Amino acid sequence: MxxxxxxxxxxxxxxxxxxxxxxxxxxxxxxxxxxxxxxxxxxxxxxxxxxxxxxxxxxxxxxxxxxxxxxxxxxxxxxxxxxxxxxxxxxxxxxxxxGKGYPLEKFYKKEILVVGGGVGLAPLRALLLALFHDIDKVERVSIKYGAKNPEELVYYKFFDEWAKYKKVDMTITIDTPHPGWEGNVGLVTELLKVLDINLNNSYSVVCGPEVMLKFVTLSLLNAKFTPKQIYLSMNRNMSCGMGICGRCNVGPYYLCKDGPDMNYDLIKDFPGVLG
Ligand SMILES: Cc1cc2nc3c(=O)[nH]c(=O)nc-3n(C[C@H](O)[C@H](O)[C@H](O)COP(=O)(O)OP(=O)(O)OC[C@H]3O[C@@H](n4cnc5c(N)ncnc54)[C@H](O)[C@@H]3O)c2cc1C
The missing domain is CATH 2.40.30.10 (Translation factors)
Known part of the structure; x- marks a missing residue:
């Protein structure tokens, strides 16, 4: 602190x-x-x-x-x-x-797949800006982002600027067709079906609504990411923020103190983790 x-x-x-x-x-x-x-x-x-x-x-x-x-x-x-x-x-x-924040040092020399849904891109933006700050230290940042419709694409005004960084690529999608929208249509999981990431040298970081966390995690596992390579933002109801009140615990972990971004391998066997 x-x-x-x-x-x-x-x-x-x-x-x-x-x-x-x-x-x-x-x-x-x-x-x-x-x-x-x-x-x-x-x-x-x-x-x-x-x-x-x-x-x-x-x-x-x-x-x-x-x-x-x-x-x-x-x-x-x-x-x-x-x-x-x-x-x-x-x-x-x-x-x-x-909380702890992301283990940035672990991400150095790696390809980072950043997957966001809706307002979930907000916490991820701090991570992205930190990665851009030290862009020479990472291999690649690949951003996959989905929102309900074009109007709900948060930070749209920054997307071109982000994609101009060397080593950064960004793909976006909206859930359902929308008049005037010529880009990708479908849930963000659609963007994970064909991944050109170097699996052996990558981490994935996911933030979004609980239902999205579940299906993105299943897609990543299906793409052969191991649980250790997946970080989930467990932004669930919290109160004290200090591991005292017990509102956010998952097994032995307090999401407020040990997270909120948790390595999936640590929590995957506890009930309710993926909703
Ligand atoms: C660590 C952490 C980081 C977060 N970061 C962001 C952020 O950057 N931007 C952002 O918009 N939101 C974020 N959230 C979610 C945000 O805290 C909730 O949207 C907020 O607490 C809702 O409060 P409220 O009084 O407006 O809603 P309430 O009147 O309390 O509830 C409205 C609805 O939201 C649900 N809800 C309440 N709290 C949460 C929660 N924590 N997560 C999910 N659903 C909830 C309730 O069950 C209810 O259905 C974060 C949550 C956590 C735990």
Whole structure:
């Protein structure tokens, strides 16, 4: 833990510098903590909307630019509805970071297959920006991303920029046909049917809704990825963030403390892991 968090139980209250509408259901909330809150890609924060409540979110911005912390949020219920109503200058609380974050060093010299669904690309964006920062250290970053429809493709404006990095390729799809859309149609698992990745030298990192995690994992296993080569973002209901309350445990692991990005090999034999 680093940065301005002296007491991990007490949020730091900050004004929103900006609120960016990404899609009809997703917004990015920007704060500029001073001093910055340092985090690893994949670690998460507990965000408070004063008077409403607190919920966990993974920063979507670069861990190398902690002075501008971005959190991208799908409108899903009580806290996120209230958050979506906030404007620049309104106050939010932040505590964290929590969890371990991605094992970036393990990804060096490897081909990384990054698979995202819907708002799941938000936590993955922090990982992607960290990988782009050290792009010479990885062999390749192959991004497969799916959303319900073209309007819900989060960060669409950045896709060309990302694909310009040497060693990076990106393929996107939408779930069902849409007027004017000439790209891929079908679930993100369709994009995994023909993989040109070097299986012996790769990891796959997956983030999205639970049902997507399940079918992507099955597709990856079918493509002969081993469970050890698969990392799943287990973004399930969490409360304390510190492995105390027991709301998120899977076998001996606390997703909040040991994850939320878990190596599938560690958790695959426990009930309910793939829903
Ligand atoms: C470690 C972690 C990181 C996350 N990162 C992001 C992120 O970057 N962006 C983002 O948009 N969301 C993220 N989520 C999901 C986010 O925390 C939930 O959408 C949020 O807690 C919903 O709160 P609410 O009060 O708006 O909804 P509620 O009113 O509590 O619930 C609305 C619906 O959402 C379901 N729900 C509640 N909490 C979760 C949850 N944690 N996961 C899945 N479904 C839930 C409820 O069962 C209910 O059906 C993350 C979750 C975790 C655990």
């Amino acid at each position: 680093a940065g301005i968090m002296e007491n991990i139980f007490a949020p730091v209250f900050l004004p929103l510098e900006d609120v960016i509408t990404e899609t009809p259901t997703i917004k990015t909330f920007v704060t500029c903590p001073d001093p910055p809150i340092h985090f690893r890609a994949g670690q998460f924060m507990q965000l408070t909307v004063p008077g409403v409540g607190e919920a966990p979110f993974t920063p979507s911005s670069s861990p190398y630019e902690p002075e501008r912390l971005e959190i991208t949020v799908l409108k899903a219920g009580t806290v996120t509805d209230a958050l979506h109503k906030l404007k620049p200058g309104d106050i939010v609380g932040l505590r964290g970071p929590f």
